[in-house]
Amino acid sequence: MHIPDGYLGPITCVVMFIIMLPVWWYAAKWAKERLSSRAIPMLAMLSSFSFVVMMFNWPVPDGTTAHMVGGTLIAIILGPWAAVIGVSVALMIQAFFFGDGGITAFGANAFNMAFVLPFAGYLMYRALLKFFNSDDVRARAIAAGVAAYIAINVAALAAAIEFGVQPYIAKGYCPYGIEVAVPAMLFAHLTTAGPVAAVVTAGVVAYIYKYRPDLMEVK
Amino acid sequence: MKFISKTLAEITSFISASIYTEKYASLNGLMQKIDARAKLVIVLAFIFLAVYTSSIWVLAFLFTIAIILSISSRISIRHYMSRVLLFIPLFTSIVAIPSIFSFITPGEGIISFFGVSITYEGVRAALFLIARVTAAVSFSILLITTTRWNELMNAMLFFKIPKIFVMIAEMSYRYIFLLLYSFQNMMLSAKSRAVSGIGATKAWKIYAPIMGAMFIKTHEMHEKVYLSMLSRGYGVEIKGNSRKMRIDIGSTAAIAAAFLTVIAVYMIL
Amino acid sequence: MNEIVMADNISYTYPNGTVAIEDISLTICRGESVAIVGPNGGGKSTLLLVLSLLLPPDKGSITFMNERIDRKKFENEAYMRKFRKRIGIVFQEPDVQLFSSTVYDDIAFAPIHFGWNEEKIKDKVNNVMKELGIEHIAERHPYELSGGEKRLATIASVMVYSPDIIFLDEPTSNLDYESKELVIKAINSMKEKRKTVVVATHDMEIIPEIAERMIVLNRRIIKDDSMDNISPEDMGAVWGKKAIKFFEFFMEQRHKN
Ligand SMILES: Nc1ncnc2c1ncn2[C@@H]1O[C@H](COP(=O)(O)OP(=O)(O)OP(=O)(O)O)[C@@H](O)[C@H]1O
Ligand SMILES: [Mg+2]
Numbered sequence: 001m002h003i004p005d006g007y008l009g010p011i012t013c014v015v016m017f018i019i020m021l022p023v024w025w026y027a028a029k030w031a032k033e034r035l036s037s038r039a040i041p042m043l044a045m046l047s048s049f050s051f052v053v054m055m056f057n058w059p060v061p062d063g064t065t066a067h068m069v070g071g072t073l074i075a076i077i078l079g080p081w082a083a084v085i086g087v088s089v090a091l092m093i094q095a096f097f098f099g100d101g102g103i104t105a106f107g108a109n110a111f112n113m114a115f116v117l118p119f120a121g122y123l124m125y126r127a128l129l130k131f132f133n134s135d136d137v138r139a140r141a142i143a144a145g146v147a148a149y150i151a152i153n154v155a156a157l158a159a160a161i162e163f164g165v166q167p168y169i170a171k172g173y174c175p176y177g178i179e180v181a182v183p184a185m186l187f188a189h190l191t192t193a194g195p196v197a198a199v200v201t202a203g204v205v206a207y208i209y210k211y212r213p214d215l216m217e218v219k
Numbered sequence: 220m221k222f223i224s225k226t227l228a229e230i231t232s233f234i235s236a237s238i239y240t241e242k243y244a245s246l247n248g249l250m251q252k253i254d255a256r257a258k259l260v261i262v263l264a265f266i267f268l269a270v271y272t273s274s275i276w277v278l279a280f281l282f283t284i285a286i287i288l289s290i291s292s293r294i295s296i297r298h299y300m301s302r303v304l305l306f307i308p309l310f311t312s313i314v315a316i317p318s319i320f321s322f323i324t325p326g327e328g329i330i331s332f333f334g335v336s337i338t339y340e341g342v343r344a345a346l347f348l349i350a351r352v353t354a355a356v357s358f359s360i361l362l363i364t365t366t367r368w369n370e371l372m373n374a375m376l377f378f379k380i381p382k383i384f385v386m387i388a389e390m391s392y393r394y395i396f397l398l399l400y401s402f403q404n405m406m407l408s409a410k411s412r413a414v415s416g417i418g419a420t421k422a423w424k425i426y427a428p429i430m431g432a433m434f435i436k437t438h439e440m441h442e443k444v445y446l447s448m449l450s451r452g453y454g455v456e457i458k459g460n461s462r463k464m465r466i467d468i469g470s471t472a473a474i475a476a477a478f479l480t481v482i483a484v485y486m487i488l
Numbered sequence: 489m490n491e492i493v494m495a496d497n498i499s500y501t502y503p504n505g506t507v508a509i510e511d512i513s514l515t516i517c518r519g520e521s522v523a524i525v526g527p528n529g530g531g532k533s534t535l536l537l538v539l540s541l542l543l544p545p546d547k548g549s550i551t552f553m554n555e556r557i558d559r560k561k562f563e564n565e566a567y568m569r570k571f572r573k574r575i576g577i578v579f580q581e582p583d584v585q586l587f588s589s590t591v592y593d594d595i596a597f598a599p600i601h602f603g604w605n606e607e608k609i610k611d612k613v614n615n616v617m618k619e620l621g622i623e624h625i626a627e628r629h630p631y632e633l634s635g636g637e638k639r640l641a642t643i644a645s646v647m648v649y650s651p652d653i654i655f656l657d658e659p660t661s662n663l664d665y666e667s668k669e670l671v672i673k674a675i676n677s678m679k680e681k682r683k684t685v686v687v688a689t690h691d692m693e694i695i696p697e698i699a700e701r702m703i704v705l706n707r708r709i710i711k712d713d714s715m716d717n718i719s720p721e722d723m724g725a726v727w728g729k730k731a732i733k734f735f736e737f738f739m740e741q742r743h744k745n
Contacts, residue, residue: 004311005270006351013270028381035383037565041445044390045438048398051391055234059313062323089388093395096363096371099307099356103263104270172273175318175344200430207431214503215438242590242627368589369600393587396631443584446542450577451645452601454569 001159001185001193002057002094003064003109005102008163009170016162017107023115027084039078039217046074047086051093053200054100058192062176062184063160068197069113071155072121072148076205078217083118108162112155121151137210145202149194153186156193160185231399243364248292250365255374257470261477262362268481269354277484278350284480285357292365299364303357311352315345368392390448394441401440405433490517491554492653492684493539498548500534508534510707512548516653516686521679523699524688525723530706532688533580536655539686540577541568573602576651580658580688582638585645586630591622594630595645602649616648619677621670635662643674653684660691672697692723692735 008016035043050070057067070090074083088110094100101109128143129135164178176184208215244251250258269281289299317323319341321331326340363371368389375385408429499510509531516522516539524532537543541552544562551557552571561567579585588594592613599609617623620640625633630641639662646654656675660668675698678685687698695702695715702718704710704725711722720739724732 004307004352005266005355006348010271024381024384028383031381031383037563040386041390041441042438044387044445045394045398045441047387047391048394049434051395052398052402059310061314062317064314065310085384085387086391089384089391092384092388093392096359099303099352099359102270102352102355103266103359104355172344172347175315175324175341175348180317180323203430204434207428208435211431212435212438212504215435396587397583400631440581440584443579443581444587446537447577447579447585448597449565449568450540450542450572450575451598451649452569452572453597454565454601 001064001067001069001109001113001156001189002054002091002101003105003112003159003163004099005104007064007102007166007174008105008108009166009173010104011170012162012166013104013107015107016105016111020107020110020115023084024088024110027081027088030081031085035078035082036217039082042215042217043074043078043082043086046070046077046082047089050074050087051090054090054094057100060184060188062180063188064163064185066156066185066188066193068148068193068200069117069152069155070197070201071113071118072125072144072151072197073201073204075118075122076125076144076147076201076218077208077215080118080122082217083122084114087114087118108159112159112162116158117151117155120154121147124150137206140209141202141206144205145198148201149198152194152197153189156185156189157182228403231403234395234399243292243294243298244367246293248294248365250288250292250361252469253473254466254470255366255370256377257466257474258362258366259371259374259378260474262358264477264481265358266355268485269351269358272485275347275350278347278354280484281354282350282357285354285361289357289361289364292361294361294364299360302360302364303353307356308349308353311349312345315348318345318348390445394444397440397444398437401433401437405429491515492518492552494551495539495545496549496551498538498545498550500531500538500543500545502534507707509538509705512705512709514703514709514712516684518652518684519679519682520701521675521685521699522687522701522703523695524686524703524705525690525692525695526705526710532705533657535705536577536657536686536688540575540655541571542577573598573649574652576646576649576654578642578646578654578656578659580661582630582635582642585642586633586638589629590627591630591633591641592617592626594641595648597645598649612648613644616644619647620644620674636664636667639663640667640670643671647674647678650678650681650683653686654678656685656687656689658689658691659687660689660694668694692731696739696741 053068053070055067057065060066069087071083071087074086078086091101091106091109091114095103095106095109124147125143128146129139132139132143160181161178163174164176164181166174167177174181253261265281265284269278272278285303286296286299290296319337321328321336321338321341324338324341324344326338328336328338329342330337372385372389375388376382494515495512498512499507501507512535524535526532534543538545538550541550541557541562544559549556549558553574557568557571586594588597595613595616596609599612604612614623617626620643622637622640622644625637625641630638633641639659643656643659659671659675663671672694675685675687679698685698687694689695699715701712701714703712704722710725711718720732720736723735
């Protein structure tokens with residue numbers, strides 16, 4: 001899902017950064033006030049977990065790449081604002097070290113994967129638990145899997161829209177219009193990255209909830 | 220699963236090779252002499268130009284500058300080229316393939332078969348995209364190979380990136396190795412337990428708990444890493460190799476030179 | 489007063505409910521050298537983490553250099569930092585302590601974070617590497633090292649800032665005889681500098697060489713006495729009959745020296 005430098009026109013890049021600034025600012029404020037110091041190594045680990053799973057990506061012709069993100073997992077364990085920090089950091093390390101995800105597209109990438117994705121996943125997870133009216137291990141695992149599946153597709157859709165509008169607003173950048181980009185990205189994430197995200201997220205959430213419930217900062 | 224364990228080994232060695240290149244950061248080359256904060260500004264200026272320009276010549280020129288800078292920073296050209304070209308431009312090329320056809324980019328056909336044709340405009344657009352990505356990546360790789368991680372982190376703090384982000388970045392960067400190695404061990408232990416030819420549900424029953432256990436084990440290890448960092452004076456503020464806050468004359472000159480180049484290139488081409 | 493760290497009735501329970509240590513009271517004085525022994529899972533590592541002010545006890549209290557460290561102080565990392573440079577701890581698993589991209593950087597980690605100047609850092613790091621005989625691995629990546637090299641690197645990463653009290657968790661596991669000698673020499677050189685040394689170990693042969701006092705720990709303190717008063721039977725109670733003979737032999741060596 002990483003948008004490289006050169007896919008988005010300058011205006012889109014700037015707009016996405018401007019949207020993300022208050023989000024990052026609030027996440028930092030939230031962490032300062034609410035994140036316990038015990039959770040810091042956990043967040044760092046989840047961030048490197050996100051980094052590693054994002055390295056397993058494959059190119060999507062007509063789009064960018066497909067992979068899982070781990071944003072829903074972080075949101076379920078530590079809360080969505082922690083996920084904003086964790087995934088943004090993973091994206092930043094990737095942008096610098098591997099040029100994976102452009103530096104100018106960092107705002108957009110963070111918007112999709114570090115903001116839209118964890119919040120979509122978290123809200124979905126909460127809604128499902130409410131719907132199941134239960135929070136035993138089984139319910140949590142299913143809710144986490146479904147939430148991760150939906151969230152990654154919402155994020156992929158957001159990414160596809162961002163570069164899909166480029167042919168109409170900025171010539172010489174992404175060549176694929178929305179009518180091509182959206183189906184390509186959604187197909188890849190619905191069939192491959194989505195199921196991977198669902199299975200991994202459900203498995204890890206179930207295991208942690210069963211054996212180390214104390215690690216779940218969000219009860 | 221074989222696919223995963225193979226890629227995992229590859230990714231692990233790829234990442235360790237990349238991060239291991241801090242050895243270039245301590246050489247006595249041109250880019251290494253420049254203050255990390257100045258370098259960040261310079262590199263960003265070039266990347267912005269790469270993203271903003273609509274001339275292929277500017278991109279070629281930028282790529283040349285990046286190569287010259289890497290040579291004068293004593294980075295082995297083979298190493299540099301493989302880091303720049305192997306991953307992102309390759310992926311971008313695959314991603315860009317459909318755009319050479321007439322159904323994405325209509326225009327003057329070069330060859331056609333089964334009613335679709337490869338168009339001149341399409342090939343041009345695809346090459347341009349790849350060139351742009353390559354030019355941009357060549358600068359981020361230049362930055363990271365010539366800068367120590369903790370200096371880059373200090374530069375981030377200097378530019379008012381919130382401490383919590385920098386702190387998590389600092390730690391998560393160090394954890395990547397540990398995590399990859401426990402992933403690898405997990406795959407090994409799964410391999411030694413799993414019988415071949417098992418079905419998907421059975422595989423899931425074996426792999427899911429292993430993954431969960433690995434997750435918790437890795438976390439417990441990370442808690443100790445954090446304690447070991449605390450015990451050695453780690454705090455929210457990150458100290459680099461105690462560089463001064465003032466930017467030296469050389470780095471100021473470098474920023475000036477970079478901006479003049481960017482402006483000149485933009486005006487001329 | 490002469491005490492450096494005092495524990496008063498402390499207990500530590502892990503989040504999963506395991507009670508690792510219980511009702512521990514002990515006093516360690518400046519310049520003492522203490523060996524902590526006990527079976528696997530006996531709580532040695534946990535006790536070291538609590539005494540080095542990294543884990544807050546959930547019962548009882550710790551007094552460090554005459555200052556009572558209550559829960560509130562424990563949670564204030566900025567406040568705790570003034571103790572950090574006085575305490576050193578070498579973890580049982582070297583991997584948790586080595587995470588930079590070169591051994592040199594790992595050894596320089598503490599000095600950098602304690603804010604020393606560049607000259608001094610270089611000087612001290614090089615000295616300690618020389619002392620432990622690991623100069624040749626300075627630029628290597630920690631992950632490529634052998635178990636013994638890792639061990640020595642972690643010891644160096646703590647010795648470099650010469651803390652007043654140093655806790656070592658199984659410092660000789662994984663070491664061949666030559667490296668073991670180096671570690672013993674390093675411990676003894678710290679003792680000569682009037683540093684306090686606390687070593688958790690299963691390695692009976694090094695105990696007589698480095699420790700004057702022994703604490704036998706199995707969740708609670710079973711025995712805490714000067715080496716001269718530890719009988720082979722005490723050891724037998726911990727490790728079984730085989731240990732008695734073994735320990736007798738090493739005590740003989742000690743008395744010979
Ligand atoms: N992070 C942890 N979470 C939960 N329980 C733990 C943790 N670390 C240790 N324990 C448990 O606490 C008890 C004491 O462990 P500790 O590591 O302190 O023993 P030890 O004496 O150092 O053992 P060894 O000789 O094997 O190193 C054991 O029962 C262990 O299983
Ligand atoms: Mg232990």
